[in-house]
Amino acid sequence: xxxxxxxAKIALVLTLISALIAGVVxxxxxxxxxxxxxxxxxxxxxxxxxxxxxxxLSYEPMSELPEEVTGVYTVSExxxxxxxxxxxxxxxxxGDIDLMVGVGEDGRIIGVSIVSMSETPGLGTKVGAASYLAxxxxxSGELTLGREVDGVSGATVSSKAVLAGVNTALQALSxxxxxxxxxx
Amino acid sequence: MSTKYSFGKxxxxxxxxxxxxxxxxxxxxxxLAVTTSITNALGMGLAATAVLICxxxxxxxxxxxxxxxxxxxxxxxxxxxxxxxxxxxxxAYFYDLYGSLGLFIPLIVVNCIILAxxxxxxxxxxxxxxxxDGVAMGLGFTFALVLLGAVRxxxxxxxxxxxAVLGSRYQPALLFIQPPGAFLTLGLLxxxxxxxxxxxxxxxxxxxxxxxKKSENAGEEEQA
Amino acid sequence: MxxxxxxxxxPHIKHPATTTTVMRDxxxxxxxxxxxxCYVFGSRAITVTALCAISCVFFEWLTQKLLHRPxxxxxxxxxxxxxxxGFNLPSTAPWWxxxxxxxxxxxxxxxxxxxxxxxxxxxxxxxxxxxxSWPTQISAFPAPFHxxxxxxxxxxxxxxxxxxxxxxxxxxxxMDAVSPADLFxxxxxxxxxxxxxxxxxxGGVYLLVRRVITWHIPVAYLGTVALLSCLAVPAGxxxxxxxxxxxxxxxxxxxxxxxxxxxxxxxxxxxxRLLFGAGCGVLTVLIRRFGGYVEGVSFSILIMNSLVxxxxxxxxxxxxxxxx
Numbered sequence: 001x002x003x004x005x006x007x008a009k010i011a012l013v014l015t016l017i018s019a020l021i022a023g024v025v026x027x028x029x030x031x032x033x034x035x036x037x038x039x040x041x042x043x044x045x046x047x048x049x050x051x052x053x054x055x056x057l058s059y060e061p062m063s064e065l066p067e068e069v070t071g072v073y074t075v076s077e078x079x080x081x082x083x084x085x086x087x088x089x090x091x092x093x094x095g096d097i098d099l100m101v102g103v104g105e106d107g108r109i110i111g112v113s114i115v116s117m118s119e120t121p122g123l124g125t126k127v128g129a130a131s132y133l134a135x136x137x138x139x140s141g142e143l144t145l146g147r148e149v150d151g152v153s154g155a156t157v158s159s160k161a162v163l164a165g166v167n168t169a170l171q172a173l174s175x176x177x178x179x180x181x182x183x184x
Numbered sequence: 185m186s187t188k189y190s191f192g193k194x195x196x197x198x199x200x201x202x203x204x205x206x207x208x209x210x211x212x213x214x215x216l217a218v219t220t221s222i223t224n225a226l227g228m229g230l231a232a233t234a235v236l237i238c239x240x241x242x243x244x245x246x247x248x249x250x251x252x253x254x255x256x257x258x259x260x261x262x263x264x265x266x267x268x269x270x271x272x273x274x275x276a277y278f279y280d281l282y283g284s285l286g287l288f289i290p291l292i293v294v295n296c297i298i299l300a301x302x303x304x305x306x307x308x309x310x311x312x313x314x315x316x317d318g319v320a321m322g323l324g325f326t327f328a329l330v331l332l333g334a335v336r337x338x339x340x341x342x343x344x345x346x347x348a349v350l351g352s353r354y355q356p357a358l359l360f361i362q363p364p365g366a367f368l369t370l371g372l373l374x375x376x377x378x379x380x381x382x383x384x385x386x387x388x389x390x391x392x393x394x395x396x397k398k399s400e401n402a403g404e405e406e407q408a
Numbered sequence: 409m410x411x412x413x414x415x416x417x418x419p420h421i422k423h424p425a426t427t428t429t430v431m432r433d434x435x436x437x438x439x440x441x442x443x444x445x446c447y448v449f450g451s452r453a454i455t456v457t458a459l460c461a462i463s464c465v466f467f468e469w470l471t472q473k474l475l476h477r478p479x480x481x482x483x484x485x486x487x488x489x490x491x492x493x494g495f496n497l498p499s500t501a502p503w504w505x506x507x508x509x510x511x512x513x514x515x516x517x518x519x520x521x522x523x524x525x526x527x528x529x530x531x532x533x534x535x536x537x538x539x540x541s542w543p544t545q546i547s548a549f550p551a552p553f554h555x556x557x558x559x560x561x562x563x564x565x566x567x568x569x570x571x572x573x574x575x576x577x578x579x580x581x582x583m584d585a586v587s588p589a590d591l592f593x594x595x596x597x598x599x600x601x602x603x604x605x606x607x608x609x610x611g612g613v614y615l616l617v618r619r620v621i622t623w624h625i626p627v628a629y630l631g632t633v634a635l636l637s638c639l640a641v642p643a644g645x646x647x648x649x650x651x652x653x654x655x656x657x658x659x660x661x662x663x664x665x666x667x668x669x670x671x672x673x674x675x676x677x678x679x680x681r682l683l684f685g686a687g688c689g690v691l692t693v694l695i696r697r698f699g700g701y702v703e704g705v706s707f708s709i710l711i712m713n714s715l716v717x718x719x720x721x722x723x724x725x726x727x728x729x730x731x732x
Contacts, residue, residue, distance in 0.1 A: 010251045017246070017258050021265030028269040032276035039279040093700070116283055157700060357508070357541040368516070 043115065048075060048085050051102035051111035057082060066172045075102070083110055084178055090165030093157040094118040101169035107140045107179035112166060117158075124158035136166060143167055189313040191320075198320030204297045205328035206377045211297040215329060216366040218288050222345050225333030226326065227281040231270050231289060233322025236298050237315055238266045240306040244314035247307045259302045264293045297325055328373070335369050336360045425619075427524070430671075431484035433620045437611035438491055438666065444607050445600045449499035450555025452563075453600045456501050457494030463510035464490030471519040485524050489513055492532035495601025495662060496706070497539070500548045503561040509535040529713045530673050533663075533706045549573055549597045573598045574657045575702045588649055591656035598658070605656035612665035621669040624681035625688075629664040630655055632689025640697065660692065663705035673713040680716075680723035687712045687719075 048059055052075055059073040071087035083104040089096040097117040102110035114128045126132060135149045143163055145151050151159035173179045204210045211232075218228045242262050243250070250258045271289045274282045282289065292298065301321050306314040337343055340360030342350040359365045445453040468486035472479045493509050513535035521527045539546050548563075549572075550556065556563060574596050577585040590596050594604025602608075615621045637654040641647050655661070668674060668688055675684050688708045695704025 010254050013249065013251055014254050014258060014261070017250070018261050021261055025265050025268050025272075028272050032272045035276035036272065039275065043279075116286075118286075355504075355542055355545075357538075358543065359538055359541040 044087075047100040047113045047115050048073065048102070050113050051085065051100060052077075052082050053111075054082070059085065062176075064176075066175050068168050069172045072172065072176070072178075081105060084173055086169035086172060087115070088165055088169060088172075090161045090168065092117060092119050092161035093124050093155075097158075097161055097165065099162065099165040099169070101166050103170065103173055103179060105179065107170070107174070109136050109139050109166065109170075112136045112162070114162075119155070119158045124155045126152045126155055127158045127162050133162075140170070142170075189309075189316065191316050194313070194316050194320040195323065198317075198322075198324035199327055200324075200377075201381070203324045203328055203377070204300075204321050205325055206374050207381075208297075208300075209374075210300055211295045211325060212370075213291060214288050214295060215332065216363065216370065218285055219329055219333040219336055219366060219369075220361045221284075221337040221341070221343075222330055222333045223281065224284055225329035227274075227278065227285055228288060229322070229326025229329040231274065231285070232292050232295060232298065232325055233319070234270055235263065235266045235292055236301060236322045236325075237318035239263045239298055239302055240314040240318035241311060242266075243302045243306040244309060244311045250307075255307065256299075256303075259299060259307075260293070263298050263302070267292045297321060332366070332369055332373060335373070336365055340365055427483040427485060430620050431488045433615060433618050434488050434666070435484065435491060437614045437620075438495065438601065440607040440610060441495070441601045441604055441662075442491075444594055444604045445495075445499070448552050448555075448594065448603060449550060449600065451558035452556035452560055453499045455558045455560075456497055456499060456506055456600060457491055459503060459506040460494035460497070460510050461487045461490030463507045464493065464514050467511050467514040468519070471515050472523070475519070477519075477523065480524065483524065486514060486518075489518070489531045492601075492662075492666060493535050495666075496532060496536040496599050496659065498546065498549045498598075499556055499600050500545070500550055500563040502545060502563065505539055505542060505545055509539045512538045525672050527672055528716070529710055530667055530670050533667055533710055533713075536706050537710065549599070552595055552597050552603075573702070574653070575696065578653065578657070579696075579702045586653075586657075588652045588656065591653055596657075599662075602659040602662045605661045608661040608665055612661075615665070615669075621665070622678070622681065624678050625668045625674060625685040626664045628682045628685025629668055629688045629692075630660070632686045633660060633693055636690065636693040640693075654693075654696075658696075658703040659705040663692075663709055664688070667705075668709050668712070673716060675716055675719045675723065677720075677723045677725060680719045683719050683723065684712055684716065687715065 049055060049057065054077050057075055057077045059075045062072045062074060065072055069086050069088040073085045073087075075082045075085050083102060086101045086103065088099055088101075090099055091097075095118040097119070098115035100113045100115055102112070104110050112133045114133070117125065117128060119125050119127065132152060136143075139148050143149055143166060145156075145160060145163050149163060151163075170179070198204070202208060205212075205215050214228055214232070219225045239259070239262050243259060246258075246262075267290060270292070271282075274285075274289060301317060305317045309317070334344060338350065339357050340362075342348055342354045342356045357365075360369065442454065442457060445457075464486040465481050469479060469481045471477075472481075490510055490513075493513055494506065497506065497509070513531035517529055517531040517534045518524070518527045536546075572585075574586045574591060586596055592605050594607065596603055612621070612626060616623060634651050634655060637651045638647055641650045664685070668685065675681050688705075691708035691711055692704045695707055696702065699707075701707070
């Protein structure tokens, strides 16, 4: 009988500790929730602004996304629609690259920016340079390395990762019937 | 169990004589992974210190209340709770740092230093010394990380805190901010610390012997 | 009364070979390849190699001096390490890279582990991998017959035109870019000492005849690469041609004959050596085909170096009369 009692006591103590900790965490969560959302929003806003080059834009997240992407936004400036912005993760050399791809309604790329990556500093990170990513602007359809866009020498894996990400973004948009399919 | 606690001694132990990273070789995962720059090292060190202080405090407070059989489970629950709280706080107020440390913040949960101090110190000592132990060990961890981060950032990127210090003619040796560089630098640092400890030990011994000889001599002279 | 018997402890069989004679033989066997490099890449090939050799000897002397160890630079082992390191660099390598690589090889890889005979990795190869810290400089291979003069300590960017090595071209699908004959004789781009398969083979034969090395590691290494290459011949290519190209390109010959056979970092039994060579071969083929780099010889040998303790354990000869 005492054994059962003891087990019950152990379980009770552990439950109490867990409850206490859960309380602490939920308190902190409540305190920080808004601030965190603000930070994430500012981040998103900064990349979208950088791509579309306009300060006064607004964007709306869309629902029912294809599996490969983490977010699609319709971007507009006032009443004028600017296009779409696709957020997705693509596998690079040192982990996932968080990529934002801006695409116009005509299916041409408006800009590509990297939100975060963990590529080899000084080598793979060269794919994040604005001058390199500018090479994607105006391109459309299925892209190939060495044909439509160049790779960064010495950072083939990272270049390929960005390219794959951009291709996925374009595919996702045409899958959602937002832009026309690739010209065959 | 000794009942006297000296904060100075605890700090000296944590920073040097019993440094969690350089002497006890605990918490190798964050040590090797995030020390690519001083900023990262400092952020990681302070985050772990904060968790360590909180968990030491709570575990010491509850030490008579936690049943022996489930103590590890209880410690892990407490530690992971604090880690989650710290993660949320960093995400809210140090967003950039959070971005660069990312995955390694949740991994503080399994940082051996924190569990080791909970088991070896906080669960057997009163609250105040346990908090002090958290401060001392946390600072020791931070110190080792910053040292490692400084060497790696300086050699691997030519910068310190992100400012170029070695001039534009220096060609950064990428290896040092890549994983092999972490192992190399850590190995050399440990070797250096061991060397210093040995030299200090020898000196202490020599001093003791000298003192002994002197007192013996003095005794002999007196007798004479 | 004259002594009838001399009593002394073993060893009873003496051989005139010493570390110095062995190292001298290695230096001699590497010379043809160096002269050829001088013809293909210009006299700067000698500058780079000499700089590495001199730096290695200097760092060996310096560490031994600082650590109060006996000075053994006269045994030429540091010079061999330096020469091999030079052979593993492109002829455009800047002077500071040679010095940094030599310091890494001698101080960290060799002396930190206790000096000659105690390092567990080949110092020259470890240094080469360390020098991947500067990816642009270490892969700035000049085109063959783009000769650089010996007095240039750093090469101007315009002169350091990077050309793809045969392996890189093959990876990119350009199978016709080089002929097997060019590869065999060494009329291609690449590191200083790796280009001419023929001259490296001659050096290898010299070492075999002088009994500096045994046949096991090179044969097992090259054989495994040849065998595995047969399995992956690309469409539209003769098997023999493809295998020959795989064997003669990159640092394979240099690695198999001169680096993998390093006494200190390879197994001592024949069976162990065969296993070691085969392991290097498998890894090389895998890295060449699937790896991030186009060449995998250095990595393969280094990985196998760190497995030597295990190979020694599983190939330990049975004690005579002992248990199986």
